[in-house]
Amino acid sequence: MDCSRREFLNKGLIGFGAAVSFSNSWASATTRVLFNNDEPDVIIELIAKYKLVDTGNNSKTKFWSYFGSVLKGPKEALKEITGSYLGPIIEVNTGDKVRIIFKNELPEESIIHWHGLDVSHNNDGHPHYAIKTNESYQYDFVVENRAGMYWYHPHPHGRTGFQVYQGLAGLFIVRDQEEKNLNLPNEEQELSLVLQDRYFNDDGQLEYRPSMMGAFGNKLLINGTDERKFNVKQGLYRIRLLNGCNARIFNIAVDGVQEIKQIGSDGGLLAEVNSLERFYFAPAERFEFLFDFSQYSTGDIIRVESLPLVEGRGKKYTILEFEVSEDLGELFQEPSKLSQYSKINPSEATNLNSPKEFELIPKRGTGWTINGNGYEDNRYENYEIIKYGDTEVWEFYNPTGMPHPMHIHGTQFQVLNRSSGQLKGCLDQGWKDTVLVMPGDRVQVIKRFNTFKGTFIYHCHNLEHEDMSMMRNFKIID
Ligand SMILES: [Cu+2]
Known part of the structure; x- marks a missing residue:
């Protein structure tokens, strides 16, 4: 610096x-x-x-x-x-x-x-x-x-x-500079896509319908428009997704594709490509992947879909489509190594053997809470005060039947472990600022509080949960 x-x-x-x-x-x-x-x-x-x-x-x-x-x-x-x-x-x-x-x-x-x-x-x-x-x-x-x-x-x-x-x-x-040196697909062959749902009434106006589940829409929009089909050239693309929904969680798969090549997460590039067949994608999470359209023919349609969240319950639906044009794209190569990402050594944490526990629970009269506490300006429990420079392990425990994507402000963190293991297909790789805590899950994250002192917040990024009071302050002090 x-x-x-x-x-x-x-x-x-x-x-x-x-x-x-x-x-x-x-x-x-x-x-x-x-x-x-x-x-x-x-x-x-x-x-x-x-x-x-x-x-x-x-x-x-x-x-x-x-x-x-x-x-x-x-x-x-x-x-x-x-x-x-x-x-x-x-x-x-x-x-x-x-x-x-x-x-x-x-x-x-x-x-x-x-x-x-x-x-x-x-x-x-x-x-x-x-x-x-x-x-x-x-x-x-x-x-x-x-x-x-x-x-x-x-x-x-x-x-x-x-x-x-x-x-x-x-x-x-x-x-x-690190990213530039990789020469990843760029310009036309880099697509940044924001996924959102909204409820439109018969007059074409927005209707906000919050509930304990959150607010959901009757229509999907990409990048704030009605256009959900994208023409692509025959070449390698870098596709960057943000789940910008208030409450909707996707279970994303690409029709006919066994390996989705993830290269990035909330906090940028991974160390190397991570192959996934499908993944849960919660509000506020980001997901980046490489996709090679040169293996397709002119006119081919590739669908990005959301599968039922629980197998056998509900139907899959199309989120967006790519239509392959006859044009050849610029030539890019998939890098073998992506970034200097390194794991935080768990022994760095001051509380590795006694993680701070955050129980994600509803409370009568308050709605959704963290440890039974709702949000109050300028209020902290003892465990919400952190010594500047410390690294801590936080454990989110979800005893409820609803998933909660937990977001912590400040530095990016890493997911240490998840009680349900990796089978569920949550996005736990790389630097994260939002982690999906599935029903029954205990998810441990490790985070450094070493950049700015002061008061920040952590909350559920189901925005209706957050507004209901599933949000708290934490304070970093000397
Ligand atoms: Cu929540």
Whole structure:
């Protein structure tokens, strides 16, 4: 890390970024400090407001959307998706100093969380920092994460599910040199696809129908559009998926394909290709794979499907299709080695023999909880206070009949073990920020708390569970 980056980071640590000051002692410092000579590389403005979008229904649908513009830096830092309700794709490099100015033109409070990025607490979109209509919030952070597909979405307490459902989300892609050196399929042969479901009524308008199970739709959308068929050239592709649904879990298979070649996960590339026949894909998880369309003929259709979550119960359905064109793609090769990923040594953990246990349970009057506790601003149990620099093992135990994708803010973690083993096909490989805890499962993750002090949150990424109160603070202290 060079000097200017370190300096920028230190400023971040003392807490600038917040445009709004708080008089309470919740955060160590929330006064905004201007950059001096240390200017950001990229300045982006994101405005959240209404947007009318044609999603193939009777009439245009009223969404909420992020409108972006680059105020400084390369124009390629933002990529609009034509005809989509999703926000622009943000694309930056590891090490970039990024300023994002969020303007809230929604009729209610909001705040943005950069899902998977390791940033200081006041840049993380903690619900505490939600701003009112017509207010703005300035984020200043250095992109510390390695290359990967991260994303952004609102995070106000109690309203995250509703706001994401209205259309507020976007991809945040990070590039780095290690990834560039691999010469993976790129440009046209790299597809980033956001999977979401929405319920449209007869008038073509969104209907948000939350329940204890979450909010589900009657229609699947890809990248915020009705278009679910993609023309591909005969060549090798890098396909990157985000499950951007509020609650829907997919059980993904590719019709007629025995080996799906996974190359990446939530936190970027794996060490090497991991072959899967099918896999569970939970809200907020990312999955990257290589797919060779050169083995197909012109006009062939390849279906990405979701199988029943439990064998024999329900029907499979098509998520999206690829249609092979007659065009030949650029030639790319599958690398034998992908990245410098290394496993965290379990002995690094301060509590390897006594993992912190988090029981995922419902409670009368509260709804879904963690250890029976709902969310309260500025509240922590003892076990939710962590010493800066420590590595810990957390065990999520799910005694219920519903799966819970658990997301921990801050650094990426690794899955140590899962009581049900690997048979279930959960995505446990590589760096993770969200782990699917299946009914009956005990899942242990190992995480380093060594980057930023302060208050962060962990929660279920079934967004209706989260809003119901399946969310808690944790605090990293000296
Ligand atoms: Cu849940």
